[in-house]
Amino acid sequence: MVGLLLVGVGWIFVTYLWNAYLRAARMDGWVEAPCRIESISIDDTQFNQRGLPKYVLRIAYRYQWRGHDYVGERYKRLPTEAGDPRKLKRRLDQYPVGTETVCHLDPDAPELVVLKKDSKAALYTLWFPCVFIVGGAGMVWSALFRKSTRGPSPVTRDP
Numbered sequence: 001m002v003g004l005l006l007v008g009v010g011w012i013f014v015t016y017l018w019n020a021y022l023r024a025a026r027m028d029g030w031v032e033a034p035c036r037i038e039s040i041s042i043d044d045t046q047f048n049q050r051g052l053p054k055y056v057l058r059i060a061y062r063y064q065w066r067g068h069d070y071v072g073e074r075y076k077r078l079p080t081e082a083g084d085p086r087k088l089k090r091r092l093d094q095y096p097v098g099t100e101t102v103c104h105l106d107p108d109a110p111e112l113v114v115l116k117k118d119s120k121a122a123l124y125t126l127w128f129p130c131v132f133i134v135g136g137a138g139m140v141w142s143a144l145f146r147k148s149t150r151g152p153s154p155v156t157r158d159p
Contacts, residue, residue: 003135003140004136010129010133013129017125018126020122024117024118025120030106030117033102033103033105033113034102034103035062036061036101037095037096040092040095040096040097056081059074061073063103075114077114077118
């Protein structure tokens, strides 16, 4: 039973990491476009599950694609947030208002745009949950095909 649980949990993590890698790899097909930072701030109006302030990076930049103007609002694909505003301050310093930089957009859906593409590091960590799958499969295999360690049962005869 434990072996099947290890295989199942390992498979869930392998699937998650593989999908994260595929999302990042698809971003390699995105194109670069020049953009200009319109506004950047740290929003402190939200709270986390424990009721503590959650600091969220808010950024807006303008870019053009095939003659159309767009406004992007994502630094990365997922929201950039932290429990400490100092962790986000570096982004404020990196992208002051008026900065000309490059954004990455999906040419088939130009409203999907980010300043920083996702990392493909999930592929490098894929081996770890595979260890659980192999270990769990080994446990299942040994449970199914284990040879009995006891010898033949003694035969008793009635006198």
